Amino acid sequence: MGARDRKGDREAGDVRAGILVTGNEVVNATIRDENSPWLAEELAGLGIAVDRVLIVPDDAEAIEEGLQHLAARDVEMIITTGGLGPTEDDKTAASVARFAGREMVLDPDMERKIAGILSRYAAARGVEVPKDGLDEANRKQAMVPVGSTPLDPVGTAPGLVVPGPDGVVVVVLPGPPRELRPMWSDAVRTEAVSEVVGRAEELDLLRLRLFGLPESRLAAELRKIQESGADLADLEVTTCLRKGELEVDIRFRPAAAGRANALGDALIEAFPAEVFSTDGTTIDRIVSDLLLGGPYTLSVAESCTAGLLSARISAVPGASRYFMGGAVTYSNDAKESMVGVSPTTLEEFGAVSPETAREMASGIRSSLGTDIGVSITGIAGPDGGSAEKRVGFVCFNVDGGDLGSIELAPTIPGGRNDIRERSALVALHLIRRLLQDSGG
Amino acid sequence: MGARDRKGDREAGDVRAGILVTGNEVVNATIRDENSPWLAEELAGLGIAVDRVLIVPDDAEAIEEGLQHLAARDVEMIITTGGLGPTEDDKTAASVARFAGREMVLDPDMERKIAGILSRYAAARGVEVPKDGLDEANRKQAMVPVGSTPLDPVGTAPGLVVPGPDGVVVVVLPGPPRELRPMWSDAVRTEAVSEVVGRAEELDLLRLRLFGLPESRLAAELRKIQESGADLADLEVTTCLRKGELEVDIRFRPAAAGRANALGDALIEAFPAEVFSTDGTTIDRIVSDLLLGGPYTLSVAESCTAGLLSARISAVPGASRYFMGGAVTYSNDAKESMVGVSPTTLEEFGAVSPETAREMASGIRSSLGTDIGVSITGIAGPDGGSAEKRVGFVCFNVDGGDLGSIELAPTIPGGRNDIRERSALVALHLIRRLLQDSGG
Numbered sequence: 001m002g003a004r005d006r007k008g009d010r011e012a013g014d015v016r017a018g019i020l021v022t023g024n025e026v027v028n029a030t031i032r033d034e035n036s037p038w039l040a041e042e043l044a045g046l047g048i049a050v051d052r053v054l055i056v057p058d059d060a061e062a063i064e065e066g067l068q069h070l071a072a073r074d075v076e077m078i079i080t081t082g083g084l085g086p087t088e089d090d091k092t093a094a095s096v097a098r099f100a101g102r103e104m105v106l107d108p109d110m111e112r113k114i115a116g117i118l119s120r121y122a123a124a125r126g127v128e129v130p131k132d133g134l135d136e137a138n139r140k141q142a143m144v145p146v147g148s149t150p151l152d153p154v155g156t157a158p159g160l161v162v163p164g165p166d167g168v169v170v171v172v173l174p175g176p177p178r179e180l181r182p183m184w185s186d187a188v189r190t191e192a193v194s195e196v197v198g199r200a201e202e203l204d205l206l207r208l209r210l211f212g213l214p215e216s217r218l219a220a221e222l223r224k225i226q227e228s229g230a231d232l233a234d235l236e237v238t239t240c241l242r243k244g245e246l247e248v249d250i251r252f253r254p255a256a257a258g259r260a261n262a263l264g265d266a267l268i269e270a271f272p273a274e275v276f277s278t279d280g281t282t283i284d285r286i287v288s289d290l291l292l293g294g295p296y297t298l299s300v301a302e303s304c305t306a307g308l309l310s311a312r313i314s315a316v317p318g319a320s321r322y323f324m325g326g327a328v329t330y331s332n333d334a335k336e337s338m339v340g341v342s343p344t345t346l347e348e349f350g351a352v353s354p355e356t357a358r359e360m361a362s363g364i365r366s367s368l369g370t371d372i373g374v375s376i377t378g379i380a381g382p383d384g385g386s387a388e389k390r391v392g393f394v395c396f397n398v399d400g401g402d403l404g405s406i407e408l409a410p411t412i413p414g415g416r417n418d419i420r421e422r423s424a425l426v427a428l429h430l431i432r433r434l435l436q437d438s439g440g
Numbered sequence: 441m442g443a444r445d446r447k448g449d450r451e452a453g454d455v456r457a458g459i460l461v462t463g464n465e466v467v468n469a470t471i472r473d474e475n476s477p478w479l480a481e482e483l484a485g486l487g488i489a490v491d492r493v494l495i496v497p498d499d500a501e502a503i504e505e506g507l508q509h510l511a512a513r514d515v516e517m518i519i520t521t522g523g524l525g526p527t528e529d530d531k532t533a534a535s536v537a538r539f540a541g542r543e544m545v546l547d548p549d550m551e552r553k554i555a556g557i558l559s560r561y562a563a564a565r566g567v568e569v570p571k572d573g574l575d576e577a578n579r580k581q582a583m584v585p586v587g588s589t590p591l592d593p594v595g596t597a598p599g600l601v602v603p604g605p606d607g608v609v610v611v612v613l614p615g616p617p618r619e620l621r622p623m624w625s626d627a628v629r630t631e632a633v634s635e636v637v638g639r640a641e642e643l644d645l646l647r648l649r650l651f652g653l654p655e656s657r658l659a660a661e662l663r664k665i666q667e668s669g670a671d672l673a674d675l676e677v678t679t680c681l682r683k684g685e686l687e688v689d690i691r692f693r694p695a696a697a698g699r700a701n702a703l704g705d706a707l708i709e710a711f712p713a714e715v716f717s718t719d720g721t722t723i724d725r726i727v728s729d730l731l732l733g734g735p736y737t738l739s740v741a742e743s744c745t746a747g748l749l750s751a752r753i754s755a756v757p758g759a760s761r762y763f764m765g766g767a768v769t770y771s772n773d774a775k776e777s778m779v780g781v782s783p784t785t786l787e788e789f790g791a792v793s794p795e796t797a798r799e800m801a802s803g804i805r806s807s808l809g810t811d812i813g814v815s816i817t818g819i820a821g822p823d824g825g826s827a828e829k830r831v832g833f834v835c836f837n838v839d840g841g842d843l844g845s846i847e848l849a850p851t852i853p854g855g856r857n858d859i860r861e862r863s864a865l866v867a868l869h870l871i872r873r874l875l876q877d878s879g880g
Contacts, residue, residue, distance in 0.1 A: 023680075024676070024678040024689075025678055025680040025687075025689070027480065027490050027491075027492060027493060028480050028484060028489070028490060029476070029477035029478075029480035029481050029484075029490075030678075030680065030687070030689065031680060031682060032477060036469070036495075037469035037472060038469075040467070040468055040469035041469055044468060044469075049468070050467050050468060051497070051502075052467060052494065052495060052496045052497070052502065052506070053467060053494070053495035054492065054493070054494050054495070055476070055492060055493035055494070055495075056492045057491070057492070058678070062491075062492060062513075065512075065513070066492070069509045072505075073502075073505075085655060085659070085679075085681075086655065086656050086659045087655070087659040087662065087679055088659075088662070088663070089677070089678060089679070118654075118656060121654060121853070136660075136663070138656075156656070176681060178854060178855065178857075178858055238465060238468070238470040240465075240470045240471060249470070299774075300768075302747070305751070306747070306750045306751050306753075306754035306763075306765075306766075307742070307746070307747025307748060307749070307750030307751035307754070307766065307768065308747060308751045309747070310746045310747030310770075311745070311746050311747035311748045311751055311860075313746075314746035314747070314768075314770060315856075315857065315860070317821075317822055317823070317856060319770075320771065323746075324770060324771045324773065325746075325767065325768045325769050325771055325774030325778065326746075326747065326767075326768040326770075327765065327766075327767060327768070327778070328740075328747065328750040328754075328765045328766040328767070328768065329765050330750075330754060330759075330760060330763055330764060330765040331760065331763075331764045331765055331808075333764065333808065333809070334739075334764055334765030334808055337807065337808065338765065338767070338778070338807070338808075367777065367778070368771075368773065368774055368777065368778075369773070381757075382757055383757070416755075416757060420751075420755070
């Protein structure tokens with residue numbers, strides 16, 4: 001089936017994209033491809049489905065063949081990531097030009113921009129600029145296919161929007177996610193890409209987030225709803241376990257909004273305690289909004305997580321308005337000197353115990369004079385477990401004084417990293433519970 | 441170039457594989473593909489390079505076209521993952537059979553095995569076995585291409601080793617990683633796969649890590665080395681910017697070891713201060729090894745990073761032997777009360793200043809009685825910057841008492857997250873410098 005035929009077979013509004021990831025270091029698994037999942041979600045938000053993802057090495061022939069393979073699938077857009085750096089093994093721009101049948105020419109405007117960026121970088125680091133090497137490198141990066149639209153660099157590599165054969169639009173983006181993401185926004189604003197996006201019918205998304213529910217119970221509930229006769233035919237439902245939380249995505253065309261909302265309501269009714277977000281808001285943002293909207297201040301004392309909870313709380317801009325600080329009490333001495341845990345408690349109950357957690361939370365709360373003090377102490381492993389307190393045993397305490405307090409001491413499954421990350425997550429959910437229960 | 445030609449062009453021992461990942465949920469990024477990175481590492485250990493990875497939806501045509509695309513690249517082996525379940529949307533086995541030009545036949549032995557597994561599963565869960573449905577499902581899963589070698593299921597889905605056209609061997613594995621991994625070991629023991637593995641010559645890897653060097657200067661140096669006449673023809677060199685560090689991978693066959701080491705030495709000579717690892721060891725591990733090998737203890741005081749450095753230090757198992765804890769002094773009050781920064785210093789120089797950093801480091805050092813105290817205070821943004829102290833301005837202090845001390849106050853580029861992550865990284869490198877300079 002030829003390109004035209006296959007595109008013609010699809011419904012109006014059904015617009016597809018292919019993603020070409022380039023990089024030896026991705027093919028050989030030295031680094032993970034973070035870009036194609038991110039782009040797939042961005043594209044889904046614009047109503048564009050990803051048709052396939054191809055990961056190829058830094059090899060001109062492989063990149064060109066990859067572009068041809070994706071184009072043969074009759075996608076409207078191809079997005080490439082990586083291979084835009086100054087070194088010899090960065091070959092994407094030239095390969096895309098050959099695929100599109102376009103000459104490479106020097107863009108003097110881009111050359112100036114890159115030169116400016118490079119000398120600012122060098123100046124900021126106090127290093128000397130080796131004139132020749134830099135000139136050659138930035139000239140390579142300033143070469144663009146004739147008729148393409150350059151995208152300004154976020155790092156040093158410019159991106160490109162290149163008109164390809166048969167109306168396919170090729171968006172060429174750099175590999176580092178912190179450069180790719182803002183440049184993708186720029187790409188979407190170009191005429192060529194916005195024309196493709198305009199042809200797509202946007203799917204709406206209803207996203208529920210749940211905490212504390214096994215995936216199998218959610219699956220069983222979805223089956224029950226379906227068997228009870230609910231019409232889910234034109235809803236695209238995906239469930240996904242993501243770092244300890246369950247995410248249910250319901251995608252739908254505007255005409256199916258009623259059925260999508262009914263399904264959402266049925267899940268909220270089935271799991272009222274577990275659904276904590278119905279508009280895609282993350283737990284980090286929910287806790288931040290609760291604290292920004294109220295008068296309360298927060299401090300934390302961490303042992304096994306050793307800063308992960310503090311780092312996560314303070315990752316939200318504006319956290320300094322309610323987050324005062326914390327203690328990383330990794331040693332017993334630190335537990336005594338920084339948050340005043342009594343030696344007797346440590347002796348009698350151990351460093352990982354509800355009693356120690358209680359004194360850590362009240363200790364940091366009074367030491368920093370905050371309304372709420374939160375503590376985590378646990379056994380992250382791989383060593384330190386016992387028959388009584390296994391690896392993964394973690395004690396939490398949220399001490400809100402008159403606001404009330406919450407204690408919890410679960411055994412969390414997984415390896416050292418899982419246990420630490422999951423513990424920080426559990427603590428965030430406990431803070432949310434205290435704030436919501438107290439009307440804060 | 442035809443298949444034979446291209447394979448013929450490659451050196452003896454250069455054996456390649458392609459990976460075909462199937463699944464709507466992978467293409468649309470609902471779940472991450474954990475299998476292809478894992479397989480790439482397993483294959484590298486056997487001396488087999490991955491030529492490319494293709495991710496396609498659960499669509500028979502897409503799978504068959506994907507197999508053809510990978511085969512056209514003249515790989516010796518194709519590994520497929522996913523699409524082996526009992527449901528309608530599991531289409532991999534039949535697509536592989538069509539690609540290989542082989543009929544599907546019922547394997548009665550496999551049918552019995554699957555039936556046994558399914559009834560044990562059902563019994564363990566206390567559910568009734570819907571006789572007809574199971575029969576149909578297990579019959580589908582017991583259909584195998586003529587002449588293939590079935591791999592026993594770890595879950596319920598059997599795998600396959602299928603002889604394909606032109607001598608390519610197709611290994612068909614299920615999607616769940618906990619099923620795929622043990623079944624891959626079984627696949628490697630089959631005659632067809634072990635014959636391919638036997639033809640591969642293992643590549644050695646020399647990995648350098650550098651810190652504090654712009655990628656463009658590394659590129660210029662590599663060009664200079666090449667232009668000076670060094671023979672790099674049979675070395676596979678990739679450079680990669682990874683979270684603020686540069687990684688140079690030199691892959692080579694045993695015969696080229698001399699040239700690989702000469703290139704490594706040339707880079708170490710060119711950048712003696714920037715190369716910090718010549719055997720792939722991470723900075724986290726280097727700092728940990730230095731501390732485990734010496735008598736020194738460590739504590740940290742963090743403001744803008746708010747726990748990221750503590751979390752990273754404590755992520756290495758065994759850190760409790762040298763890491764005592766730290767203070768997250770997010771507010772000025774916390775800087776005064778937890779690490780004794782004087783109000784005058786805060787008033788006169790500001791919370792983000794080398795003076796405050798100095799008092800934070802010495803404060804946490806004496807408060808926890810450690811040999812080394814480390815501090816970070818900076819402006820992570822998006823707000824809080826000024827003309828004099830821009831967003832990204834971060835002050836570091838490593839106070840080692842008699843061991844010496846290091847100060848640094850760079851302006852780090854990027855967004856809030858980048859600045860925080862990069863700051864924790866810079867601090868690790870400063871700790872390394874102090875320990876190495878002091879012979880610790």
